[in-house]
Amino acid sequence: MPHLQPVPTGDPSPAESSAATxxxxxRASARGDEQAxxxxxxxxxxxxxxxxxxxxxxxxxxxxxxxxxxxxxxxxAARYDESKGSALSWLMTLAHRRAVDRVRAAEAVSRQDTSYxxxxxxxxxxxxxxxxxxxxxxxxxxxxxxxLTPVQREALELAYFGGYTHTEVATMLDLPVxxxxxxxxxxxxxxxxxxxxxx
Amino acid sequence: xxxxxxxxxxxxxxxxxxxxxERARFEDHMAACAECxxxxxxxxxxxxxxxxxxxxxxxxxxxxxxxxxxxxxxPLPPVLARITPRRPRRWANLVxxxxxLGVIGGGTAVWQNVHQSTPTPGISQADRVIEASDVQLSNAxxxxxxxxxxxxxxxxxxxxxxxxxxxxxxxxxxxxLWLRDKTGTLQPAGLMTKGGDSKILLTGDAVDATGGxxxxxxKGGSKTPTTSPIAVFDFKQST
Numbered sequence: 536m537p538h539l540q541p542v543p544t545g546d547p548s549p550a551e552s553s554a555a556t557x558x559x560x561x562r563a564s565a566r567g568d569e570q571a572x573x574x575x576x577x578x579x580x581x582x583x584x585x586x587x588x589x590x591x592x593x594x595x596x597x598x599x600x601x602x603x604x605x606x607x608x609x610x611x612a613a614r615y616d617e618s619k620g621s622a623l624s625w626l627m628t629l630a631h632r633r634a635v636d637r638v639r640a641a642e643a644v645s646r647q648d649t650s651y652x653x654x655x656x657x658x659x660x661x662x663x664x665x666x667x668x669x670x671x672x673x674x675x676x677x678x679x680x681x682x683l684t685p686v687q688r689e690a691l692e693l694a695y696f697g698g699y700t701h702t703e704v705a706t707m708l709d710l711p712v713x714x715x716x717x718x719x720x721x722x723x724x725x726x727x728x729x730x731x732x733x734x
Numbered sequence: 735x736x737x738x739x740x741x742x743x744x745x746x747x748x749x750x751x752x753x754x755x756e757r758a759r760f761e762d763h764m765a766a767c768a769e770c771x772x773x774x775x776x777x778x779x780x781x782x783x784x785x786x787x788x789x790x791x792x793x794x795x796x797x798x799x800x801x802x803x804x805x806x807x808x809p810l811p812p813v814l815a816r817i818t819p820r821r822p823r824r825w826a827n828l829v830x831x832x833x834x835l836g837v838i839g840g841g842t843a844v845w846q847n848v849h850q851s852t853p854t855p856g857i858s859q860a861d862r863v864i865e866a867s868d869v870q871l872s873n874a875x876x877x878x879x880x881x882x883x884x885x886x887x888x889x890x891x892x893x894x895x896x897x898x899x900x901x902x903x904x905x906x907x908x909x910x911l912w913l914r915d916k917t918g919t920l921q922p923a924g925l926m927t928k929g930g931d932s933k934i935l936l937t938g939d940a941v942d943a944t945g946g947x948x949x950x951x952x953k954g955g956s957k958t959p960t961t962s963p964i965a966v967f968d969f970k971q972s973t
Binding site for chain 2: 564565566567569572573576577580581582584585586588589598601602605606609610611612613614619620621623624627628631632635672673676677679691694695696698699700701702704715716717719720721722723724726727730732733
């Protein structure tokens, strides 16, 4: 049984927890270790919830989805395969998919309701965006984003933070059908290379 | 869809910007394409940087709620390696079709859970349509859990109707499948006798069809519909 490393308490940034620690917490969670799961929650909940909130916008729905995400993590932790990526990547991919599923389902039920929320909810991410701005990595990401073409950046943000499909993004940006997916990919690749991801 | 074209979906896949059909097809492709898997992994890691711009702690009560919840939920066992080294293609297509039709729980399965082995090549004409790069899709819901989808590829020159959970046709009756021609007339395109989950390659002119439909007809079928359609498909409204 792998030893769990202590996680610094009171630090919500997953960047501070090493990838190996998160992976170990996930493996321990799969064996029913509630303490390891609690540590995983402490290390990642602000990131998960921040993303879910950014996509969904409605605070109470976002909280529901964050709860669902962590329950799914608990239930499916054994399905995480270390050889296919980092624990954080697995977790955030799951969280993003779930948030996007929620906004698309809500849209299918009631477009009006969704647009009402989009127009009327104040999104408290300005504060956190400032905090991210202040951090070294946040500044680097922002300046890397600024290097993208405006269309690449907008397509990427509408898809990732807006939860829109590439076909919807194409229409929103008045792009020929089928080109938004290319802009999204080009934007991500530029961002990846600028930030040296996976190197 | 050619390898080149489907490869271009990697970015949209990494940010969940594909619709259900594209997602299922891309995951099917990715299971067999190490290059795409590697690219997607890198792009998903890149999205982590974006996620890091919005950190917001949830309400403190949520932690206690979740930690109480997990006490009542049993963690699933790991997915074990399959004993059979190669999975029949049929199964891969079922997975893809099931994913398209939303059978796989909420679309939240991550691809690595679904694909444990590489699908084998060799595919039917119907699958060729479904997997074609120019495929068009129109869905119809026929009631709770009952649905039908019309796929058409002009490149392949055929159309396919895939049904899910169809009740058996009333006794003495059959389901007749139709393609709508340019003049708006429904032309016979096949019969379906059994219910359940079916995948049927349609006869007739698929290339110029503007849509299609399903009706219930007397045994042997009809030349023109004698009842109003239980499903109507329209390519113009399809995604």
